[in-house]
Amino acid sequence: xxxPHARLLLGLCAGLFFLPSxxxxxxxxxxxxxxxxxxxxxxxxxxxxxGGESKLVGVDTTSLHPDSLKALPKIGYQRQLSAEGxxxxxxxxxxxxxxMGPPPVLSQLRTAGVQVEVLSAEPDLPTLKxxxxxxxxLLGSEDKASQLIASYDQQLDDQHRxxxxxxxxxxxxxxxxxxxxxxxxxMVAGVGTAGDWLIKQAGGRNLATHTGxxxxxxxxxxxxxxxxxxxxxxxLAGPAALQALPRCRPCSNRTRCWLRPRLAAKADCWIWTRPxxxxx
Amino acid sequence: xxxxxxxxxxxxxxxxxxxxAFWLSLALGPVSLPLVDTLRAAIRLTGIPIxxxxxEQAELIVGQIRLPRTLLGLAVGAVLxxxxxxxxxxxxxPLADPGLVGVSSGAALGAALxxxxxxxxxxxxxxxxxxxxxxxxxxxxxxxxxxVYRLGRHNGQTSxxxxxxxxxxxTALASSTIGLFTYLADDATLRTLTxxxxxxxxxxxYVRLWPLLLVCxxxxxxxxxxxxxxxxxxxxESEARxxxxxxxxxxxxxxxxxxxxxxxxxxxAGMIGFIGLIVPHLVxxxxxxxxxxxxxxxxxxxxxxxxxxxxxxxxxxxxxxLPIGIVTAFLGAPFFLYLLxxxxx
Amino acid sequence: MLQAExxxxxxxxxxxxxxxxxxxxxxxxxxxxxxxxxGKSTLLGALCGELKPASGEVRLDGRPLAHWSAAARAQxxxxxxxxxxxxxxxxVEEVVAMGRMPHDSGHxxxxxxxxxxxxAADAAHLMGRSYTALSGGERQRVHLARxxxxxxxxxxxxxLLLDEPTSALDPLHQHTTLQAVREFADxxxxxxxxxxxxxxxxxxxxxxLLLEGGRPFALxxxxxxxxPDALKTVFGLEVLVQRHPExxxxxxxxx
Numbered sequence: 086x087x088x089p090h091a092r093l094l095l096g097l098c099a100g101l102f103f104l105p106s107x108x109x110x111x112x113x114x115x116x117x118x119x120x121x122x123x124x125x126x127x128x129x130x131x132x133x134x135x136g137g138e139s140k141l142v143g144v145d146t147t148s149l150h151p152d153s154l155k156a157l158p159k160i161g162y163q164r165q166l167s168a169e170g171x172x173x174x175x176x177x178x179x180x181x182x183x184x185m186g187p188p189p190v191l192s193q194l195r196t197a198g199v200q201v202e203v204l205s206a207e208p209d210l211p212t213l214k215x216x217x218x219x220x221x222x223l224l225g226s227e228d229k230a231s232q233l234i235a236s237y238d239q240q241l242d243d244q245h246r247x248x249x250x251x252x253x254x255x256x257x258x259x260x261x262x263x264x265x266x267x268x269x270x271x272m273v274a275g276v277g278t279a280g281d282w283l284i285k286q287a288g289g290r291n292l293a294t295h296t297g298x299x300x301x302x303x304x305x306x307x308x309x310x311x312x313x314x315x316x317x318x319x320x321l322a323g324p325a326a327l328q329a330l331p332r333c334r335p336c337s338n339r340t341r342c343w344l345r346p347r348l349a350a351k352a353d354c355w356i357w358t359r360p361x362x363x364x365x
Numbered sequence: 366x367x368x369x370x371x372x373x374x375x376x377x378x379x380x381x382x383x384x385x386a387f388w389l390s391l392a393l394g395p396v397s398l399p400l401v402d403t404l405r406a407a408i409r410l411t412g413i414p415i416x417x418x419x420x421e422q423a424e425l426i427v428g429q430i431r432l433p434r435t436l437l438g439l440a441v442g443a444v445l446x447x448x449x450x451x452x453x454x455x456x457x458x459p460l461a462d463p464g465l466v467g468v469s470s471g472a473a474l475g476a477a478l479x480x481x482x483x484x485x486x487x488x489x490x491x492x493x494x495x496x497x498x499x500x501x502x503x504x505x506x507x508x509x510x511x512x513v514y515r516l517g518r519h520n521g522q523t524s525x526x527x528x529x530x531x532x533x534x535x536t537a538l539a540s541s542t543i544g545l546f547t548y549l550a551d552d553a554t555l556r557t558l559t560x561x562x563x564x565x566x567x568x569x570x571y572v573r574l575w576p577l578l579l580v581c582x583x584x585x586x587x588x589x590x591x592x593x594x595x596x597x598x599x600x601x602e603s604e605a606r607x608x609x610x611x612x613x614x615x616x617x618x619x620x621x622x623x624x625x626x627x628x629x630x631x632x633x634a635g636m637i638g639f640i641g642l643i644v645p646h647l648v649x650x651x652x653x654x655x656x657x658x659x660x661x662x663x664x665x666x667x668x669x670x671x672x673x674x675x676x677x678x679x680x681x682x683x684x685x686x687l688p689i690g691i692v693t694a695f696l697g698a699p700f701f702l703y704l705l706x707x708x709x710x
Numbered sequence: 711m712l713q714a715e716x717x718x719x720x721x722x723x724x725x726x727x728x729x730x731x732x733x734x735x736x737x738x739x740x741x742x743x744x745x746x747x748x749g750k751s752t753l754l755g756a757l758c759g760e761l762k763p764a765s766g767e768v769r770l771d772g773r774p775l776a777h778w779s780a781a782a783r784a785q786x787x788x789x790x791x792x793x794x795x796x797x798x799x800x801x802v803e804e805v806v807a808m809g810r811m812p813h814d815s816g817h818x819x820x821x822x823x824x825x826x827x828x829x830a831a832d833a834a835h836l837m838g839r840s841y842t843a844l845s846g847g848e849r850q851r852v853h854l855a856r857x858x859x860x861x862x863x864x865x866x867x868x869x870l871l872l873d874e875p876t877s878a879l880d881p882l883h884q885h886t887t888l889q890a891v892r893e894f895a896d897x898x899x900x901x902x903x904x905x906x907x908x909x910x911x912x913x914x915x916x917x918x919l920l921l922e923g924g925r926p927f928a929l930x931x932x933x934x935x936x937x938p939d940a941l942k943t944v945f946g947l948e949v950l951v952q953r954h955p956e957x958x959x960x961x962x963x964x965x
C-alpha cells in the first residue's frame with residue numbers, strides 16, 4: 086500500500102487527467118473543485134471548519150455535525166456508495182477515507198471525471214496535519230488550515246503541560262473509552278485507535294489491550310476497573326448517552342463518567358473536533 | 366376450474382415485460398438523462414456511430430454504470446428464478462427456495478472464506494478474483510445443498526419440514542461464521558464481508574459480470590432440456606424411475622445446477638432472497654406447473670422482477686441506494702406467509 | 711415376460727419375503743392376495759426393481775432387471791403405485807401424457823393414446839380439469855390411465871404391475887377399472903395386480919398367488935386357491951365358497 090502522500094498525489098493527477106469537458110470547466114491547477122461530496126463524519130466536519138460548507142452538495146450518513154448538514158442530500162453509507170447517485174449531484178470532488186467503497190464505484194466515479202480524494206485514516210498527528218493541509222489546499226483555504234493546525238498544536242501543548250503537572254501529584258488513571266452509535270452496543274477503543282491516542286494525550290492509561298474497536302461485556306469492563314470512563318456517542322449527548330450504557334455500570338464508586346458527544350464516528354476515524362478534557 | 370394462460374400469450378407478455386424492464390433500467394436513474402440521449406448512447410455503444418452532442422455523460426452513465434448493472438440484474442434474476450424452479454422440482458415442494466434452504470448462506474460463506482483465505486496470501490489476483498469468488502461460493506452452496514438434501518431424506522421420502530429446519534440451522538451457522546470473520550477482522554479486505562448480507566447490484570462492472578453470465582448461459586441452455594424429466598420427478602421418485610428417468614443423476618444435476626447458479630449470483634451481487642420463491646410460484650399460478658413452460662417463463666419473469674425491484678431501490682432514496690435484498694425481502698416474506706396461510710385452508 | 715427366480719428380500723436382518731418363483735405370462739392376469747404385512751407390496755417392489763433381492767433374480771425378457779436401462783425398461787414395464795404424492799396442479803391430460811415419456815411417438819399419436827387410455831380408465835370426462843381438484847378415486851383413475859398410456863395398446867412383451875388399483879374406488883369403478891385391465895391383458899400384456907377384495911380377484915384373475923408371512927402359500931387358479939380351509943389358515947376368516955350364478959367363478963362369503 087502506498088503512503089498516503091504518494092497516493093493523494095497520484096489520485097490528484099489521475100483525477101485531473103480524466104476530467105471530461107461535459108462536466109465542470111477544464112480545470113487548471115488554479116481552479117479548485119466547487120462542488121464537494123464528503124464521505125465520513127469527521128472529514129465533513131473539517132471541511133465545514135475550513136469554511137467549505139457552502140461547497141458541499143452531498144454528504145454520507147455518518148456526517149451529522151453541524152446540524153445544518155441535515156438539509157443536504159445523503160449519498161448513503163460510506164461503504165455502499167452509489168455511483169449514479171453521486172453523479173446526479175454533479176460533483177467535482179469526492180473526499181473520504183479508505184473506508185469509502187465499494188471500489189468499483191470509486192473507479193466509475195473517476196472515469197466520470199470526479200476527483201476522488203482518499204485521505205488516510207491513520208489515527209496519528211502527522212496524518213491529521215497532512216490531511217488538513219490537503220483539504221485546505223483543495224478548498225483554497227490553506228491559511229485557515231495552517232491556523233487550525235497551529236491552534237491544535239497549541240491546545241495539545243497546553244494539554245501536555247497540564248498532564249505533566251498533574252502527573253506530579255498522582256499516577257496516570259486507568260481509562261476506558263467507549264464509542265457508541267446512537268445507543269447501540271458501545272465499543273471499547275483499543276491500542277492504535279484514535280480513542281487510544283486521545284487517552285494518551287490526556288495523560289491517561291488505556292486499560293484495553295486489544296487492537297481496533299471491540300465490544301466488551303460489562304463484566305470484562307468491570308474487571309478492568311477503570312478509574313475514568315469516557316463515553317463518546319455519535320448521536321446521543323449528555324444523560325441520554327449515559328442511559329445507553331448497560332444498566333449495571335462498569336465503574337466502581339470511585340469512577341467518574343465523562344461524556345463528550347462530539348467525538349466523531351465509531352470506526353478508525355482520526356479526526357477529533359476538539360480535545361477531550363477531564364479532571365481526575 | 367382454473368384457467369391457465371396459453372404458452373404463447375404468456376411468453377409474449379413476459380418478453381415485453383422484460384424488454385420494458387431492460388429499457389427502463391437503462392433510461393431511469395438518479396441522474397436524469399433525456400430519453401433521446403439514452404437511446405443515442407445505447408446505439409453508440411453497439412458501435413454504430415451516431416451524431417449527437419453532449420453524449421459523453423450519457424455514454425458514461427449508460428455504458429459504464431447502467432448497462433452492466435442491468436445485465437447483472439437480468440442474469441441474477443434469471444439464475445435465481447431458475448434455481449428456485451430446480452430446487453422446487455428436487456424437493457417436490459413449491460415452498461423450496463434456495464435462500465430458505467440455506468444455499469445462499471452457504472454460498473456467501475464460501476465467498477467469505479475465499480476472501481479470508483485470499484488475504485492470507487496477500488490479496489486475490491485481480492483478474493481471477495470474480496471467477497475464484499464464484500467458484501468458492503458455488504462450492505459453499507453445493508456443500509449446503511447436499512447436506513440439506515441428505516438430512517431431509519428418510520426412507521426414500523423427502524421431508525420438507527426437515528429440509529427447511531436444516532436450512533435454518535445451516536443459515537445460522539454460515540451467518541455466524543461470517544459474523545465471526547467480520548468481528549475478528551480489522552483488515553480492509555475483510556470489510557467487504559458485510560457486503561454479502563444484503564445483496565446489491567451496486568458497483569456492477571463488466572469484469573465481475575463474466576462468471577455469472579457464463580453460468581447463466583449454461584443453466585439456461587441445460588435446464589430446459591430436463592423439463593420433461595422434471596415433470597416426471599414431480600410424480601414421485603419411484604414413479605419417475607418407472608417412467609424411465611435416471612432419477613439419481615437428475616437429482617445430482619439439480620443440486621449442482623442450483624448451487625452453481627446461486628453461488629455465481631451471490632458472488633456477483635450478494636444475498637438476494639425470495640426471487641426463487643416468488644417467481645416460479647407466480648408463473649405456476651398463471652401457466653401451470655409444466656416445466657417446459659415454467660423454466661423459460663421463470664427466467665424471463667425473474668429477470669424482469671429483479672430489474673423493477675432494482676429500479677425502485679435506486680430511485681426511492683436517491684442519491685443514496687437501498688440494498689435490493691431489502692426490497693425483495695419486503696416483497697417475498699409476506700408472500701411466503703400468505704402462501705403458508707392459503708396452503709392450510 | 712417377467713420372471714422371478716427364488717427371490718428373497720431382506721429388510722435389515724429380517725427376511726420379509728422368500729422362496730418367490732414366479733412367471734408372469736403374456737395375456738394372463740395374476741392376482742396377489744394376502745393379509746396385511748404378508749409381503750404383497752414388497753413383492754411388487756422386487757418385481758419392478760425398486761428393491762434389490764438378497765438372493766435370487768428377477769428377469770425381464772430373459773435378462774436380469776438390473777441390466778436394463780431405465781428408458782428401455784420403461785417401454786416394457788409399467789407400475790401403478792398404491793397412492794400418489796403429486797401435489798402440483800397439472801391438467802389431467804398432462805398427467806396422463808407423462809406416461810408417454812418413454813416413447814418417441816410424437817404429439818398426434820400421444821394425444822390419441824391419452825384419449826384412449828382415459829376412456830379405458832373411465833376418466834375421459836375429467837379431461838381439462840386440474841389434478842389437485844379431483845377426488846381420491848378420480849386421481850387413482852387418472853394414474854391408471856397414465857400407466858395404461860405408458861404401455862398402450864398393450865401387447866405381448868409388456869408387463870403391468872398394479873398395487874391395489876381399486877382401494878379408493880366406488881363399486882362401479884372397481885369393476886370398470888379391473889375390466890379395463892382385463893382387456894389390457896387380453897391384448898397380450900402380462901399383468902400382476904395386488905388386491906384386497908377376494909371376489910374381485912376371483913372374477914378377473916387367471917391365477918392367484920396367496921402370500922402368507924412373506925412366503926407363497928398357494929399359486930394356482932382361483933378355483934384351486936380359494937378354498938375355505940386355505941382362507942381360514944391365511945386370513946383367519948371362516949368363509950363359504952360358492953359359485954357365481956352367472957359367471958361361475960368362486961364367490962367368497964364370510965360366515
